[in-house]
Amino acid sequence: SKKVKSLPKDFLWGGATADFQYEGGFNEGGRGILSHDYETDGSQAHPRHHTMRLSDGQLINPKSSFILAEDIPDDAKPVFLDDQYYPSHQAVDFYHHYKEDIKLMAGMGFNVFRFSVCWSRIFPTGEETEPNMAGLKFYDDVINEMAKYNMEPLITICHDEMPMNLAIKYNGWTSRYVIDAYVKYAQTLFDYFGDRCRYWLTFNEINAVRGFGPTGVRQATGHDRYLAAHNMFVASAKAVSLGHKMIPESQFGAMYAMSELYPATCKPEDMFHHMQARRENWYFIDIMGRGYYPSYAEEIWQHHGFNKLEIAPEDLATLNAGQLDYIAFSYYRSNTTKDGDEWFNVGGSANPYLDETPWGWPVDPLGLRYCMNEIYDRIQKPIFIVENGMGAIDQADDQDYVEDDYRIDYLQQHLSAMADAINIDHVPCLGYTMWAPIDLVSLSTGEMKKRYGFVYVDMDDQGQGSLKRTPKKSYQWMKQVIATNGATL
Numbered sequence: 169s170k171k172v173k174s175l176p177k178d179f180l181w182g183g184a185t186a187d188f189q190y191e192g193g194f195n196e197g198g199r200g201i202l203s204h205d206y207e208t209d210g211s212q213a214h215p216r217h218h219t220m221r222l223s224d225g226q227l228i229n230p231k232s233s234f235i236l237a238e239d240i241p242d243d244a245k246p247v248f249l250d251d252q253y254y255p256s257h258q259a260v261d262f263y264h265h266y267k268e269d270i271k272l273m274a275g276m277g278f279n280v281f282r283f284s285v286c287w288s289r290i291f292p293t294g295e296e297t298e299p300n301m302a303g304l305k306f307y308d309d310v311i312n313e314m315a316k317y318n319m320e321p322l323i324t325i326c327h328d329e330m331p332m333n334l335a336i337k338y339n340g341w342t343s344r345y346v347i348d349a350y351v352k353y354a355q356t357l358f359d360y361f362g363d364r365c366r367y368w369l370t371f372n373e374i375n376a377v378r379g380f381g382p383t384g385v386r387q388a389t390g391h392d393r394y395l396a397a398h399n400m401f402v403a404s405a406k407a408v409s410l411g412h413k414m415i416p417e418s419q420f421g422a423m424y425a426m427s428e429l430y431p432a433t434c435k436p437e438d439m440f441h442h443m444q445a446r447r448e449n450w451y452f453i454d455i456m457g458r459g460y461y462p463s464y465a466e467e468i469w470q471h472h473g474f475n476k477l478e479i480a481p482e483d484l485a486t487l488n489a490g491q492l493d494y495i496a497f498s499y500y501r502s503n504t505t506k507d508g509d510e511w512f513n514v515g516g517s518a519n520p521y522l523d524e525t526p527w528g529w530p531v532d533p534l535g536l537r538y539c540m541n542e543i544y545d546r547i548q549k550p551i552f553i554v555e556n557g558m559g560a561i562d563q564a565d566d567q568d569y570v571e572d573d574y575r576i577d578y579l580q581q582h583l584s585a586m587a588d589a590i591n592i593d594h595v596p597c598l599g600y601t602m603w604a605p606i607d608l609v610s611l612s613t614g615e616m617k618k619r620y621g622f623v624y625v626d627m628d629d630q631g632q633g634s635l636k637r638t639p640k641k642s643y644q645w646m647k648q649v650i651a652t653n654g655a656t657l
């Protein structure tokens with residue numbers, strides 16, 4: 169018998185983006201320098217890098233957005249070089265195309281659009297006492313434009329970023345000063361947009377903690393990593409409590425990179441290792457979703473080379489008061505792990521049962537259903553799938569039209585798995601925002617040719633092109649899915 173795919177009446181259908189990959193307008197409207205602004209383009213073979221200068225004048229190019237703290241000397245300062253391309257500066261220019269893009273999204277029937285506010289557009293250095301009004305006006309215009317189509321915002325307050333000044337001056341999230349800067353920033357957003365925004369995400373992929381030191385996007389290790397995470401937990405909880413007070417209808421989540429993780433074999437050592445490795449993710453969800461540090465926290469710290477994290481008693485009360493209302497996550501792929509692998513990993517051992525995208529990401533729709541059940545079983549709060557999609561090389565014809573059947577297949581399979589989790593397993597799921605409805609710049613490689621959209625954007629890996637928007641074949645397909653609320657899946 170055919171399974172019922174139709175979804176709850178108030179299901180939220182939409183798309184998701186991040187400011188520095190989508191928005192551009194880097195030196196407009198008083199925007200300050202953001203941590204991602206010094207990151208160059210790259211590819212799978214040539215990782216993105218940062219352009220920096222040491223105090224003796226020497227230029228260095230530390231690689232990728234996942235660089236570790238110890239990879240960069242303390243005297244390194246970011247510099248812009250004329251011969252480099254920095255994708256965040258223009259991105260795909262939502263800044264000047266927002267009316268057109270919102271209309272295109274509305275044309276598919278979106279009733280929600282997830283975007284991130286650029287922190288340095290609101291507080292250029294993070295330290296001002298008054299916000300930048302031109303920055304607030306931009307998002308005000310965006311939200312008002314969406315309202316014309318009854319599309320509600322899902323705002324990511326912080327998507328893997330911070331004003332560069334905070335990263336350099338305070339070493340980012342290792343400092344408690346940044347908690348206050350964040351809460352002031354969040355409060356400003358609640359003040360200006362709370363009357364039109366119910367759904368909020370305090371952080372994007374918080375379990376991939378970034379936002380330190382001279383590059384602003386490097387990762388700390390060991391004690392510093394967990395200290396930074398703790399400060400983010402406190403910042404998030406303070407924002408949630410404040411948001412609940414300021415916006416009566418508000419619902420708060422944080423977003424986790426929760427692509428599925430399987431043990432490579434059923435060997436007990438692999439199974440046990442898998443449980444420990446998965447806790448590297450649960451650690452973040454448990455603390456923010458349940459409001460307290462889990463019993464296994466100490467074991468995680470010891471694994472990372474330290475015994476204790478100094479946590480003030482008032483922080484524990486803050487975490488308990490500021491629990492999330494729903495758990496949001498990104499799902500692209502599944503991974504496997506075996507005894508002896510690192511605990512925190514994307515990738516791990518090969519999975520012989522799955523095909524991969526051209527970027528080597530295993531395609532696993534059933535893993536999405538598994539993940540939805542896994543999170544709900546554990547936390548017992550509604551979930552929200554806020555990123556899922558397929559990065560692929562699209563061949564546009566001379567009218568810029570793309571027949572992206574591979575993307576339709578990927579989405580069809582994943583949305584069907586989602587519908588099964590909702591209809592058969594009865595997992596409460598608020599909605600689905602596909603990454604990314606309009607083509608934009610890839611986070612990991614900085615490429616344009618790794619495209620996700622329902623809408624093609626005429627731009628190449630070097631930022632050249634007319635920026636013209638053209639719906640792909642998947643655009644019409646998604647429109648049907650939404651119009652029938654999933655029944656055509």
Ligand code: BG6
Nearest residue numbers: 186372498559609610611612613
């Ligand atoms: C998530 C991020 O990790 O994955 C997005 O929240 C990112 O910012 C997305 O774009 C897809 O990754 P990529 O590297 O293909 O852009």
